Amino acid sequence: MELELRGITKRFPGVLANDNVNLTIRSGEILCLLGENGAGKSTLMNIMYGLYTATEGDILIDGDVVNFDGPGDAIAAGIGMVHQHFMLVPVFSVAENVVLGVEPTLTGGVLDIEEARDDVRKISGQYNLDVDPDAIIEQLPVGLQQRVEIIKVLFRDAEILVFDEPTAVLTPQEVQEFFGIIRKLKDDGKGIIFITHKLKEVLEIADRIAVLRRGAVVGEADPATATEVSLAELMVGRPVELKVSKADADPTDVVLEVRDLDVLNVHNQLAVDSVSFDVRRGEIVGIAGVQGNGQTELVEALTGLRESVGGRVSVGGVDLTNASPREVHNASVAHVPEDRQRSGLVMSFTLTENFVLDSYYDEPFSQGIKMDWDRSRQEAGRLIQEFDVRTPSSEIPASNLSGGNQQKVIVAREFSRDVALVIASQPTRGVDVGSIEFIHERIVAERDQGAAVLIVSSELDEVMALSDRILVMFDGKVVAEKRPEQTTNAELGLYMAGASSDG
Numbered sequence: 001m002e003l004e005l006r007g008i009t010k011r012f013p014g015v016l017a018n019d020n021v022n023l024t025i026r027s028g029e030i031l032c033l034l035g036e037n038g039a040g041k042s043t044l045m046n047i048m049y050g051l052y053t054a055t056e057g058d059i060l061i062d063g064d065v066v067n068f069d070g071p072g073d074a075i076a077a078g079i080g081m082v083h084q085h086f087m088l089v090p091v092f093s094v095a096e097n098v099v100l101g102v103e104p105t106l107t108g109g110v111l112d113i114e115e116a117r118d119d120v121r122k123i124s125g126q127y128n129l130d131v132d133p134d135a136i137i138e139q140l141p142v143g144l145q146q147r148v149e150i151i152k153v154l155f156r157d158a159e160i161l162v163f164d165e166p167t168a169v170l171t172p173q174e175v176q177e178f179f180g181i182i183r184k185l186k187d188d189g190k191g192i193i194f195i196t197h198k199l200k201e202v203l204e205i206a207d208r209i210a211v212l213r214r215g216a217v218v219g220e221a222d223p224a225t226a227t228e229v230s231l232a233e234l235m236v237g238r239p240v241e242l243k244v245s246k247a248d249a250d251p252t253d254v255v256l257e258v259r260d261l262d263v264l265n266v267h268n269q270l271a272v273d274s275v276s277f278d279v280r281r282g283e284i285v286g287i288a289g290v291q292g293n294g295q296t297e298l299v300e301a302l303t304g305l306r307e308s309v310g311g312r313v314s315v316g317g318v319d320l321t322n323a324s325p326r327e328v329h330n331a332s333v334a335h336v337p338e339d340r341q342r343s344g345l346v347m348s349f350t351l352t353e354n355f356v357l358d359s360y361y362d363e364p365f366s367q368g369i370k371m372d373w374d375r376s377r378q379e380a381g382r383l384i385q386e387f388d389v390r391t392p393s394s395e396i397p398a399s400n401l402s403g404g405n406q407q408k409v410i411v412a413r414e415f416s417r418d419v420a421l422v423i424a425s426q427p428t429r430g431v432d433v434g435s436i437e438f439i440h441e442r443i444v445a446e447r448d449q450g451a452a453v454l455i456v457s458s459e460l461d462e463v464m465a466l467s468d469r470i471l472v473m474f475d476g477k478v479v480a481e482k483r484p485e486q487t488t489n490a491e492l493g494l495y496m497a498g499a500s501s502d503g
């Protein structure tokens with residue numbers, strides 16, 4: 001099968017999201033689509049999947065123009081899509097999710113769950129997906145939920161599969177397993193469109209690379225000759241510094257003090273197990289670890305989002321054990337949360353409203369009981385400039401921005417006041433290289449202005465590049481402490497898998 005996008009243009013009010021794009025994908029190849037956040041990748045894929053209608057241009061399958069009135073038409077034509085944010089029903093089983101909307105039925109319209117189970121088992125076996133048809137979605141780790149999405153697409157007989165930033169939520173090991181899966185799909189004759197901002201991944205897996213910038217295809221690159229540096233430049237339109245440049249740390253007073261902290265997870269199990277560490281003024285401490293080893297609960301406890309059940313936390317000598325988020329904020333703590341859609345932004349609020357989200361009750365934005373919106377909008381405009389947020393205006397809802405730009409809104413809000421402590425979780429998850437460079441620079445700047453900085457990231461490269469000191473978490477405990485210059489990714493990887501530093 002050959003799928004061609006010919007002269008595709010898509011305009012949203014005030015935004016040219018796709019600009020005369022020509023792109024072809026054939027069976028049996030992996031095409032990587034690279035581009036900064038907001039470059040128009042998801043829009044293009046949504047057009048190909050029948051979710052949006054192109055303003056101009058055609059979609060052709062094997063040379064014939066097709067018209068998609070909705071995803072149903074695209075699916076019928078053999079196109080499948082694994083979305084950036086999964087669209088599974090959390091309380092349903094795998095089998096129920098896979099057949100949702102196309103249920104095999106017994107006479108009388110009853111769902112034939114046996115047949116659904118068999119189908120899941122068959123597809124799972126064929127591609128080594130290792131998915132249990134009876135598992136409940138919300139109890140599966142993200143990596144397995146993604147495989148359910150893949151099964152769902154294959155169940156509908158997709159020939160071309162689109163993956164929108166599939167590796168953003170995966171651990172390094174899960175990424176390798178995922179690559180195994182898409183190589184198998186390719187060998188089986190499927191066409192794969194793989195969207196990512198990770199240059200290493202592109203070079204590892206692509207047969208062809210197309211780069212999108214500001215809505216237009218600015219070039220195709222050959223994975224045999226391309227380098228990370230050349231791809232980054234093509235993507236951003238200027239040379240990009242891929243290494244973090246920073247002076248040696250000069251740590252002074254202890255700002256964050258964590259002692260014997262115990263925190264339970266949502267299942268009431270001990271997720272943080274007697275953890276103790278300090279973060280000093282003028283240093284960046286990075287916590288490395290495979291997701292699910294207590295990092296999330298640790299940060300939630302430090303920022304007032306979850307109660308601890310033992311131990312204590314202080315910032316600048318002030319006890320903040322089980323303080324509220326507002327009390328933590330008032331103690332000059334900035335927080336860039338892990339899940340920006342859930343706890344970082346109010347998606348239906350405008351950018352201006354999001355910028356003043358946690359300072360609306362303070363001057364200068366509040367005059368007595370009345371908000372000073374002119375003042376707020378002015379400040380929003382300034383932050384949009386300074387933090388390079390790509391948006392047509394400060395008065396559109398946050399939900400309209402791409403992920404990386406949403407992250408910049410949070411960083412802008414959190415870093416625009418003087419803080420003693422910065423806590424940043426997965427600060428660049430799902431963010432493109434241009435914005436990663438920018439966010440990393442801002443984090444180092446916070447350190448150099450005298451903040452204590454704690455970052456938590458499941459990207460080992462990021463922890464290595466940013467940190468002055470690295471703590472590795474495994475199974476709720478800090479199992480190793482290293483300086484980046486004294487260790488390697490391989491060694492940290494061992495600690496992340498449970499090896500202990502004293503044996």
Ligand SMILES: Nc1ncnc2c1ncn2[C@@H]1O[C@H](COP(=O)(O)OP(=O)(O)O)[C@@H](O)[C@H]1O
Nearest residue numbers: 012015017037038039040041042043400401402
């Ligand atoms: N539904 C929409 N309404 C208005 N603007 C949109 C909508 N969807 C995307 N955009 C805008 O189109 C541009 C491209 O977005 P998108 O395709 O999501 O980029 P990418 O996936 O490459 O990050 C961005 O400027 C984004 O803000």
Ligand SMILES: [Mg+2]
Nearest residue numbers: 041042084402
């Ligand atoms: Mg996107």
